Amino acid sequence: MATAENLAEKSALRKPQKPFYFNNSEHLLRIGRQRASDLSALLQALQTVPDDCIFQHTFRTLQEHHFIRQGFSNDFAHWSLFACNEPALAEQFASVDVREFTAIEGLRRRMVEILDEFLQSHNMSGSRPAHEPFYFCAADIVVLPTAFCADTLKAFLDGLNQVSVHSIHHHFIEARLRLHRMSNDFSQWLESEIGLREAADAIERIDIYANTMEGVRRQIARIVSQSIH
Amino acid sequence: MSSDDPRAISANPTVNTQARTEVPRRDVERRSPHSARRASDRGNNRPLPASVLTPPTPPPPPHLDDYGAIVGQSQLDTLRYLAKEFKGKTIKMVNSTAVGGGVAEMLNRLVPLLSELEVLTHWDVITGGNDFFEVTKAFHNALHGAPYQLTQAAKDIFLMYNEQNRRRMQFGEDLVVIHDPQPAALVLSRPHTPAHWVWRCHIDLSNPNPGVWEFLRPFVAQYDTAIFSSQSFTQQLPIPQYLFYPCIDPLSEKNKELADSQVQQICDEFGIDRSRPIVTQVSRFDRLKDPVGVVQAYKLAKKYIDCQLVLAGGGASDDPEGATVLQEVKEAAGNDPDIIILDLPPWCAVQINAIQRASTIIVQKSLKEGFGLTVTEALWKAKPTIASAVGGIPNQILHKLTGVLVHSIEGCAFQIRYLLTHPEFARSIGSSGREHVKENFLMTNDVKRWLLLFRILEQAKGQLSHAA
Numbered sequence: 127m128a129t130a131e132n133l134a135e136k137s138a139l140r141k142p143q144k145p146f147y148f149n150n151s152e153h154l155l156r157i158g159r160q161r162a163s164d165l166s167a168l169l170q171a172l173q174t175v176p177d178d179c180i181f182q183h184t185f186r187t188l189q190e191h192h193f194i195r196q197g198f199s200n201d202f203a204h205w206s207l208f209a210c211n212e213p214a215l216a217e218q219f220a221s222v223d224v225r226e227f228t229a230i231e232g233l234r235r236r237m238v239e240i241l242d243e244f245l246q247s248h249n250m251s252g253s254r255p256a257h258e259p260f261y262f263c264a265a266d267i268v269v270l271p272t273a274f275c276a277d278t279l280k281a282f283l284d285g286l287n288q289v290s291v292h293s294i295h296h297h298f299i300e301a302r303l304r305l306h307r308m309s310n311d312f313s314q315w316l317e318s319e320i321g322l323r324e325a326a327d328a329i330e331r332i333d334i335y336a337n338t339m340e341g342v343r344r345q346i347a348r349i350v351s352q353s354i355h
Numbered sequence: 356m357s358s359d360d361p362r363a364i365s366a367n368p369t370v371n372t373q374a375r376t377e378v379p380r381r382d383v384e385r386r387s388p389h390s391a392r393r394a395s396d397r398g399n400n401r402p403l404p405a406s407v408l409t410p411p412t413p414p415p416p417p418h419l420d421d422y423g424a425i426v427g428q429s430q431l432d433t434l435r436y437l438a439k440e441f442k443g444k445t446i447k448m449v450n451s452t453a454v455g456g457g458v459a460e461m462l463n464r465l466v467p468l469l470s471e472l473e474v475l476t477h478w479d480v481i482t483g484g485n486d487f488f489e490v491t492k493a494f495h496n497a498l499h500g501a502p503y504q505l506t507q508a509a510k511d512i513f514l515m516y517n518e519q520n521r522r523r524m525q526f527g528e529d530l531v532v533i534h535d536p537q538p539a540a541l542v543l544s545r546p547h548t549p550a551h552w553v554w555r556c557h558i559d560l561s562n563p564n565p566g567v568w569e570f571l572r573p574f575v576a577q578y579d580t581a582i583f584s585s586q587s588f589t590q591q592l593p594i595p596q597y598l599f600y601p602c603i604d605p606l607s608e609k610n611k612e613l614a615d616s617q618v619q620q621i622c623d624e625f626g627i628d629r630s631r632p633i634v635t636q637v638s639r640f641d642r643l644k645d646p647v648g649v650v651q652a653y654k655l656a657k658k659y660i661d662c663q664l665v666l667a668g669g670g671a672s673d674d675p676e677g678a679t680v681l682q683e684v685k686e687a688a689g690n691d692p693d694i695i696i697l698d699l700p701p702w703c704a705v706q707i708n709a710i711q712r713a714s715t716i717i718v719q720k721s722l723k724e725g726f727g728l729t730v731t732e733a734l735w736k737a738k739p740t741i742a743s744a745v746g747g748i749p750n751q752i753l754h755k756l757t758g759v760l761v762h763s764i765e766g767c768a769f770q771i772r773y774l775l776t777h778p779e780f781a782r783s784i785g786s787s788g789r790e791h792v793k794e795n796f797l798m799t800n801d802v803k804r805w806l807l808l809f810r811i812l813e814q815a816k817g818q819l820s821h822a823a
Contacts, residue, residue, distance in 0.1 A: 150433060154807040155598040157586050193790035194756050208754055258749070261586035263598065266811050270436055272429065290429040 142319035145277040146311075148285045151296040153186060153265035162260040165210055166252035168202070169241045171262060177230040178264035184224050184233060185303070186265050189295040192339030199335055200224070201260070202237060209256040215244045225299065225334065228306045269296070279320060279354050286312075286347055291339040298342060299334065312346060316353075325353040403699070404624040410702040416464070417606040419471050425605050426799045434799065437806035438472035446476040446809070447526065447550075449541060450534035451491065453480045457601065457728070458534050458557055461801070464604050468802050474809075479524055481538045487516040491537040494571075497564035498536060505566035517541060526550055530809055539574045551812040554578040555599070559588045559725060559746060579812060584726050585747040597808060600750065601726045602801040603735060603792070608704035610735055613712055621709035625665075627695060632662040632775050635714040637707055637732070639668045640680040640698065643723045645743075647680075648764045650687040650694065652720065655768035657693075660775050664688075667697040667710050711736050716774050716781070720767050721745055731796045734758065734788035739781035741770045751796070757788040 160175055162168035172180075183201035191198045198204060203219035206212045218240045227233040245252045272293060274285030286294075297311035305314065313326035328349045332342055423431050446469060450458050462478055469476040483491075490509045497503035517540035524541070526548040533541055534555045545552045554575055560568070560583070568590065575581060580595045589596055603610055622629050634653060638644035646666050653664040666684060669677075681698060688694040699706060711717060717733035717740045724746030731751060733740045740758040742748045752758035759774070761767045774781040794800075 150429075152433065152437075152803065152807055154804060154811060157583065157589055157596040157598055159591065190794065191753070191756075191791075193794065194753075194787055198753065198756055204753070208760075257744075258587065261589075263586060266807070268437075268807055268810060270433060273432060288429065290427065290433070293429075 140319075140321050142277055142315070144315075144319055145275050146282055146285070146315045146319070148272045148274040148276070148289045148293050149296055150270045150272050150290060150293040151300065152268045152270060152292065153189075154268075155182070156264045156266055158262035158264055160262040162256075162262075164253055164255055165206070165212070165215075165241065165245060168205075168260055169238065169245060169252075171260075172202075172234065172238050172241065175262050176264065177234070179262045180230050180234045180237070181303075182264045183262070184222075184237075185300060188224065188299065188334070189292065189339070192291050192295065194338065202241075205256070205260045209258050209260070210251070210254070211257075212244075212248075212251060215241070215248075215251075218244065223335065225302060225308075228302045228308060230303065279350060282315075283347055283350055283354075286343060286350070291343065294339055294343050294346075298329075298346070316350070322350075322353050325349050403697070406624060407700060407703050407706055410700075411705075414608065416467055417604075419468055421606055422797075422799050426793065426797060430799055430803075434472060434802055434806065437803065437810065438469075438474050441474045441529075441806070441809055444474060444530070444809075445528040446474060446530045446532065446805075447528040448476060448478045448532045448534065449481060449524070449538050450478075451481050451483075451488075451537035453478075461602065461798075462534075464607075464798050465801055465805070468798065469805065472802070472806075474806070477528065481516070481520045481541075482523075483516040483520075483537075486512050487537075494536055494567050495558065497567040498558055498560055498571075500562040500564065503564050503567060505564075505570060510570060514540060517543075530812070532805075533578075536571055539571055542574055542577045545577060551580075551809075551816070552578045553808070553812075554581045556581060556583050556588070557601070557725075559585070560590050561587050563590070580808070582808075585750050588747070597804075599801065599804050600796050601728055601731070601747070602796050602798045603728060603731050604798045605735065609708050610732060611708065613705070613709055617705075618709040618712050621706050622713050625695060625697060625706075625710070627665060627710065627713060628663060629713055632660070632715040633665060633713055634662050634716045634718060634771055635665040635667065635710055636718045636720065637667050637711065637729050638719065638721070640677045640684065642676075642680055643721060644668075645720045645722050646684045647687045648722075648767070649718055649720050650684060652718070652764045652767035652771060653694070654691075655765065656771040656775075659772050662715070662771070662775060663693040663695065665695045665697065665710055665714070667699060667707060669699050669701055669703075707732075711738065714738055716741060716771060718767065718771070719743065719748065720761070720764075721748070724748055727751065730758075731792055734785075735792045735796075737782075737785040737789040739774045739785045740788060741767055741774070751791065752788075753791070756784065757791045758784055 158175065158179055160171045162171050187201045188199065199220040200222065203216045206219055207216035219237065222236055224233060272289050274289055276282035276285050301311040302308060309330060313330045316322040317326035329346050332345050334342060419431060448462055448466060450462065452459050466476045466478045490512045493503055517538060520538065521541050521544050526544050528550055530553065531550045532553045532555055533539060535557055539554060542552055576593050578594055580597060581592055582597045582599045583589045584599065584601050586598060605611065619629065627633060636646065636649045640646060649666065650664065656662065684696060688696060711733055717738045719727060719730050719740065719742040721727065721743050722745065726747035727742065730740060730742050730748055734751060734757065740752065741761055742752050742758060744760040744762060749760065752760050754760045759770045761770055
């Protein structure tokens with residue numbers, strides 16, 4: 127049922143002054159020099175590897191596995207479970223939501239904190255060799271335009287439904303590192319250019335860890351459609 | 356890479372093999388129809404059906420637009436956009452064989468697709484005598500960790516043929532890609548060319564023979580960048596290293612969609628009963644693929660659940676060790692009528708495709724593996740896959756997400772039972788496995804990676820010239 131605020135929002139819809147340009151980011155995986163063969167080595171490396179390595183194993187790996195609905199959140203969690211057999215640590219790593227961070231440094235600090243605390247309470251775990259090493263990688267990123275540029279909500283929906291899931295990831299998840307605020311390109315545009323504040327908030331609340339990226343796309347489209355009708 | 360496809364011989368319009376003096380013996384044998392005269396066993400040593408005894412006519416190679424229905428228009432748009440800035444630029448690919456082997460199979464697809472994107476790509480093959488290929492074969496094994504005493508004579512042979520090829524070849528292209536160790540020393544031409552030089556290593560260098568690697572390393576270090584198929588296959592080098600996963604072609608005979616009637620017909624020909632669960636391993640009869648271990652796992656599982664086992668592969672008729680392994684597999688199978696052993700000729704890609712599609716579960720219980728493209732093929736067909744955690748397989752199988760990893764015969768047996776009795780979970784990992792392949796291991800991904808690398812190298816050069 128439409129609320130008063132909802133109705134007020136619909137009546138306040140305006141034509142955007144700036145169109146929404148759908149972009150796409152493509153990545154080429156670079157193999158880093160650092161690797162960790164146990165959890166102590168991982169802790170040391172987490173503190174020193176370049177930001178783009180942290181980005182790769184958290185934000186990017188989420189994109190690479192966008193089709194998995196549950197059980198995969200970042201490479202540190204995956205490695206802790208399957209190479210180190212440390213399910214408790216894996217759960218803690220997995221609970222980190224990358225969207226709570228607007229800069230890599232904060233995310234790195236959180237990962238270091240988790241591992242440091244874990245190793246303090248599990249003395250023997252640090253030096254136990256992993257089944258396979260953790261190879262630190264990073265991505266060279268190329269941002270490309272797509273054919274879609276929206277200057278109406280209908281065109282926005284058209285673009286949203288047709289771009290690749292990488293474009294969705296680019297605008298919805300990576301965006302906060304660009305914007306340095308807890309938002310995403312879609313919400314930002316819908317609120318500032320169209321006046322759809324409630325829809326913008328609803329989109330920001332979508333749970334990316336309980337959805338595939340296709341699921342995220344569908345939810346955004348549903349929220350925007352409901353705002354139009 | 357996956358098993359060789361002899362049809363590549365006539366399907367390749369661009370390769371320059373002018374100076375190749377000799378086709379390796381294994382390639383000749385693979386093209387021989389006589390090698391098809393082998394047995395298919397279902398307890399009773401029944402011969403293979405006549406339909407597989409001669410190689411079929413190769414289909415025309417696909418065009419870029421043909422991939423649209425599979426990867427989506429947006430992916431093709433990305434490729435076209437990336438390629439736009441390289442119109443008129445040229446790439447040279449150099450490897451050591453035009454036919455046979457996964458690299459040739461991959462180049463057969465990659466080269467025409469890049470050229471269709473108007474990034475003109477030449478493919479050259481180095482030449483050499485038997486002595487050269489004996490040395491490079493020994494290098495290949497040694498780089499995989501086999502014991503080997505590197506001699507000065509071997510080094511001289513390697514360097515002499517590389518020098519001969521270097522003098523014969525022109526390197527006027529904008530990007531030169533040298534595949535694998537055999538032509539690695541061609542990089543000595545680099546100072547005389549404007550090109551970016553890339554070394555694409557398709558083999559596992561994680562545990563190389565130190566003598567051979569120390570000999571090759573100074574050549575590799577002269578490239579602009581090196582590319583590996585898995586993080587775990589790399590060595591420390593002073594140049595940037597990138598990860599390019601090996602890829603399959605979703606439109607090849609081995610991976611294209613098949614009508615159910617065709618799958619049924621092929622199963623009927625081989626005596627495979629589609630009304631009962633089918634567990635399959637596709638691989639050469641090679642101890643490293645552990646086919647006997649698969650039979651043992653099947654037998655353990657069969658105590659609890661009805662199923663058939665299909666072991667489909669080749670290599671037994673042109674490899675003495677393969678014949679021994681085949682015999683061992685037959686002995687392990689005994690007279691169980693539900694174990695179907697197929698020693699197929701190498702052109703049976705459609706048959707392999709159909710068997711994979713008919714399977715309920717696919718197994719790859721290798722003891723050692725390269726990247727494991729048979730796993731990629733299984734995942735692409737959305738098949739719940741059980742595989743050993745070796746080589747590049749963990750890149751493809753995320754345990755319990757895109758497949759199941761195992762470490763023993765008992766583990767494999769348990770997972771066969773589990774997947775056969777939990778079809779919903781099996782379907783779910785199969786479906787994620789297919790998405791994983793679509794995202795990472797299709798030929799269009801390979802084309803994109805080359806274009807991205809070209810762009811990154813050009814940008815780096817631009818920045819360097821700007822700084823200068």
